[in-house]
Amino acid sequence: MQARLLLEDGTLFTGSAFGAEGERTGEVVFNTGITGYQEVLSDPSYCGQIVTMTYPLIGNYGITRDDFESAAPYVHGFVVRRHETVPSNWRAEYSVDNLLKEYGIVGISGIDTRMLTRMIRQHGTMRGILTTSAASVEELRERLAGSPMLTNQVATVSTPHVYSSPGSKERIVLVDYGAKTGILRELTARGCDVVVVPHDTTADEIRRLNPDGIQLSNGPGDPKDVPHAIDTIRELLGEYPIFGICLGHQLFALACGADTEKLKFGHRGGNHPVKDLRTNRCYITSQNHGYTVNEQSIAGTELEVTHINNNDKTIEGLKHKTYPAFTVQYHPEAAPGPYDNSYLFDQFLDMIREHKKQHPANPRQAELAAAAKGER
Numbered sequence: 001m002q003a004r005l006l007l008e009d010g011t012l013f014t015g016s017a018f019g020a021e022g023e024r025t026g027e028v029v030f031n032t033g034i035t036g037y038q039e040v041l042s043d044p045s046y047c048g049q050i051v052t053m054t055y056p057l058i059g060n061y062g063i064t065r066d067d068f069e070s071a072a073p074y075v076h077g078f079v080v081r082r083h084e085t086v087p088s089n090w091r092a093e094y095s096v097d098n099l100l101k102e103y104g105i106v107g108i109s110g111i112d113t114r115m116l117t118r119m120i121r122q123h124g125t126m127r128g129i130l131t132t133s134a135a136s137v138e139e140l141r142e143r144l145a146g147s148p149m150l151t152n153q154v155a156t157v158s159t160p161h162v163y164s165s166p167g168s169k170e171r172i173v174l175v176d177y178g179a180k181t182g183i184l185r186e187l188t189a190r191g192c193d194v195v196v197v198p199h200d201t202t203a204d205e206i207r208r209l210n211p212d213g214i215q216l217s218n219g220p221g222d223p224k225d226v227p228h229a230i231d232t233i234r235e236l237l238g239e240y241p242i243f244g245i246c247l248g249h250q251l252f253a254l255a256c257g258a259d260t261e262k263l264k265f266g267h268r269g270g271n272h273p274v275k276d277l278r279t280n281r282c283y284i285t286s287q288n289h290g291y292t293v294n295e296q297s298i299a300g301t302e303l304e305v306t307h308i309n310n311n312d313k314t315i316e317g318l319k320h321k322t323y324p325a326f327t328v329q330y331h332p333e334a335a336p337g338p339y340d341n342s343y344l345f346d347q348f349l350d351m352i353r354e355h356k357k358q359h360p361a362n363p364r365q366a367e368l369a370a371a372a373k374g375e376r
């Protein structure tokens, strides 16, 4: 069966359909990872996007549910040069074709993904429509024009309920804006008592969970679509140690008075070089983002830039000058990508322990406890 991908600028790619039959629009983005297609497909931050993989052979090691980064994939389409229907891997449970069918995701293969990637790099990301229908190009163009870019994806992918992953060490409230399970894995591996809460949990609800630290997760879309999260972070800043990842980093920056903007074509892949400005050391990082914190907007805030991207010099890490809080634009939990940056979770826990030493009783917590006693 034929599948077609029509871009906003009128470019039409015709290839073979795989996965589900159907039609979907989305922002067309590319990921440069050689491996990691399962984690890309199941990373909630791709919600609303049609993802093309620049590596030409996808699916050769199949699909293993244990490698998922969330319960289900949220991509709006999958574009590859070639996909493998007979995976070779003892862990493989089924093929990428089966996975896309199961979740109703349209795939297209056999197109020139290098050409598509070069176009996105030159024009910036574009919206596209991916279809297996026989509709005319004119009809497709109209349907694409009539479907604006998706907004407010965080509400779709965030957990609707609070849940916990018990541990004997620090209590971490993980605010789920579309969290990858890798973040939970890194925290639980360190013995943390993790409580995962929905994106719209209020500051008071978080206080009632009595956290030692707050982890802000990754998530899809424009950080400015989540104003309630920005307000909550502003309220909690200084009260609890905070570590933010990707969307969490952007929301934190906005909460501190900085601004964010859209990148031309984003950073998506497993080998983005990031420099720690304090040590001049370069780290290879896993990334997936289309927005960035605007550099000029840092002036006048209480933020310090700690990391930059060595390719385009954009901001990759921030630290609050007064309060115990730091954030990174990249993914220390990796998955897919190198684990080189997992030490940041240790730094988070060190920061929590240091904060506890200095503030054995959080003044705000003491106040709340006194109020609760008075109520009884």
Ligand SMILES: NC(=O)CC[C@H](N)C(=O)O
Binding pocket: 045, 217, 218, 219, 220, 221, 222, 223, 245, 246, 247, 248, 288, 289, 290, 291, 292
């Ligand atoms: N992985 C993320 O958290 C991405 C953050 C944000 N949605 C962006 O694209 O920049």
